[in-house]
Amino acid sequence: MKILIADDDPQILRALKVTLGARGYDVVTAADGREALDLAASRHPDLVMLDLGMPHLDGVEVIQGLRGWSTVPILVVSGRTDAADKVEALDAGADDYVTKPFSMDELLARIRAQTRRLPSGADDEQPVVSFGDVQVDLSAKTVLRRPRGDAGAGAGAGGGGESVRLTPTEWKILELLLHSPDKLITREAILTEVWGPFHAKDTGYLRLYFAQLRKKLEPVPAAPRHLVTVLGMGYRFVPDGGPASGSGLESPA
Incomplete structure (x- = not known):
């Protein structure tokens, strides 16, 4: 399964790529919102994980852009803990929200929960x-x-x-x-x-x-x-x- 991760923190990108890759996921990374939208269109991920505070386009703008043409599951992973930020992201079209710092076990469980909803064998x-x-x-x-x-x-x-x-x-x-x-x-x-x-x-x-x-x-x-x-x-x-x-x-x- 292919996961697109968008975050402007290179350490988080590297850690998630190694951890998820070791569990069999195909991981694609983006360092800003504009790159995330381009990769979502060209690489067709099965799940998008993104931060909210990114350059060029912030996470909410990316979510809105994706929802204009895609139903891919979107999991927000952000350091913003305010309820208003969570509501804004979910209203924009995100499917789930995890705050940083996060437990890897919890993150993996959230990923599994989203991917269980994907249609199987459609192609x-x-x-x-x-x-x-x-x-x-x-x-x-x-x-x-x-x-x-x-x-x-x-x-x-x-x-x-x-x-x-x-x-x-x-x-x-x-x-x-x-x-x-x-x-x-x-x-x-x-x-x-x-x-x-x-x-x-x-x-x-x-x-x-x-x-x-x-x-x-x-x-x-x-x-x-x-x-x-x-x-x-x-x-x-x-x-x-x-x-x-x-x-x-x-x-x-």
Whole structure:
């Protein structure tokens, strides 16, 4: 399990990394709030532990930033003992609060309590996703597509199909959509997940990359049925295929 620890005290970072690493946790560390948000977006931790008094962005700002796009459990570990600080952090979206100095046994128990609430095996439920003439293996990170004009079975039949080469960014976008079929994913959520929290308004990126993905994966890129746009809001993956080009809420743009 991956834990992101954010604290501006290097001694605490080193101690926690050694202690938690010895217990089998994969530990990622950040020395300030801005780095914590960047690492949360790029490394996808299963738990975030953070201090409140950090440079650049304080702990409450980091919590608010995370809660704008993520439901990852957040455990505050802080020297602030005032009730008002605890209430502010919990109201911002933290799941638990531990004061310094802390007992390592208590901290480990709090970590276990938070991680017991995580969904298990979610990525194993459907490692292969098929739509249209495309088959995506989420575990192997491969994409196959039946050649155009082939009247035979779908892309997955008999293991046939041509390999489709995606860039790392194209893959991240596609994977995000495939994990939430038929659900709207806002432009801000995709931008934050793929490029980081400081690119949440750069919508030009998405138009470019969705155009590229549709050229590679849609039967008619100009009239997409699977990777559709919800006007003014975001994008949706439609496994069974929606109406070509959409009308009303949905658009190929």
